[in-house]
Amino acid sequence: MLRLVQNTPPPVALRLDDVGLCRGGRMVLDGLSLDVPAQGITAIMGPNGAGKSLSLRIMAGLIAPEAGTCTHDLSGKQDIALVFQKPVLLRRTVRANLAHALAIYGVPRAKRKARIADLLDFGRLGAIADSPARALSGGEQQRVAMVRALAAKPKLLLLDEPTASLDPQATDAIETLIRDTAAAGAAIVLVTHDRGQATRLADHIRFMHRGQLVEAAPAAQFMLAQKSPEAQAYLSGHLLL
Template sequence: MTVLLELVDVDVAIGPATILRGIQLQVQREDRVALIGANGSGKSTLLRTLHGLLKPVRGLQSTAFGARQAMVFQRPFLLRTTVARNLALGLRLAGVPPHEIAARVPDALARVGLADIGERHARHLSVGQQQRVAFARAWALRPDLLFLDEPTASLDPPAKREIESLMATFAEAGTTMVFASHNLGQVKRLATRVVYLERGRLLADLPVAAFFDHDRLREVSREADLFLQGEMA
């Protein structure tokens, strides 16, 4: 197995507050890791750390040499320009040469079912379409690692289904993913592994079947088991 990403005993602080403590996490190629935990438990902070937007104040973080990564946020943030330019600018920032950009933009838009709207202004799309554009922008980078922070949280059920099916497509293409979710159905459908956070600590890290097996989860973490029971009640 290829390790793409590793955190060893990592603490992360925002200003004076230590938000994550003693995090140990290894992500292997083709893992699909769901991050779950209550509001404020540290899921977004962990994702931002994994993506390099926050630096650990203690411990070691390493990413496999040459691994490309992208992140999709809960609310799509797009630039105030056309859909196609949103994708093209992302690629230019990543150092992709112009002829390659010209080929990748339509390919990525087709991949998310938006082949016809490249020239539309991104701000004039529905939130569901905007999130698909954010996925296309991530896809166009051909990431080895894709981080997703509650990518369906602000969407209605049909848009949610579309995004889930995109995540499944990315998974089939071999993209390694780490995603935060409050939706246990989604976790069961998409994750291979579940990581449970509570107040900035990582209390359980199990294959998805073991996580949803009450007896096994309780052996690993009583807190995680209580959380899960609460969520399923």
């Protein structure tokens, strides 16, 4: 049978189908269907309360949807890593935080030293490797949290507003880390309110509103012109309730 290449759907890393979730007596996710392409960076955008963070928790397997399904082909528990909006580091040095993560992920003791060196190098954390993690700046802590998540060698990395409240320089450092991680082959989901960041980083956009997917598009196309009135209003800075 003749098959046209352009009709082959792109591979998907993870899919939410008709997901429902109730919180505080109301449906905060309501018929949410959303796919995460296996290649590249997918930005999830949408106003406060749209359900972005809860969706990430479902993707990471931290909470189960009350309706619908979350499906993926990723086998191990460590294949999906989530970095929270406000990550909490251990009250130890950066190096010890990474060592602890590697131990949890079952990396043999003999291999940990080399892996820590690789991770410090990858995150450009060498200069602060022996500083107490909790004393670092917000941007540095966010970078440590990301690198700590990478200790699991995840195939899918979920990032919840990783640069919220960071200055341009720290934001730039995180964005470099995100690009490097994508280049190393991991699929990335990035929740962001930052239009510039989505333009700089994202390959795909998923726009959510009131617990549903309102628009899905390639990033370049979405940034140029949004199809839904909700996304148009959001991107032009109008209050969206």
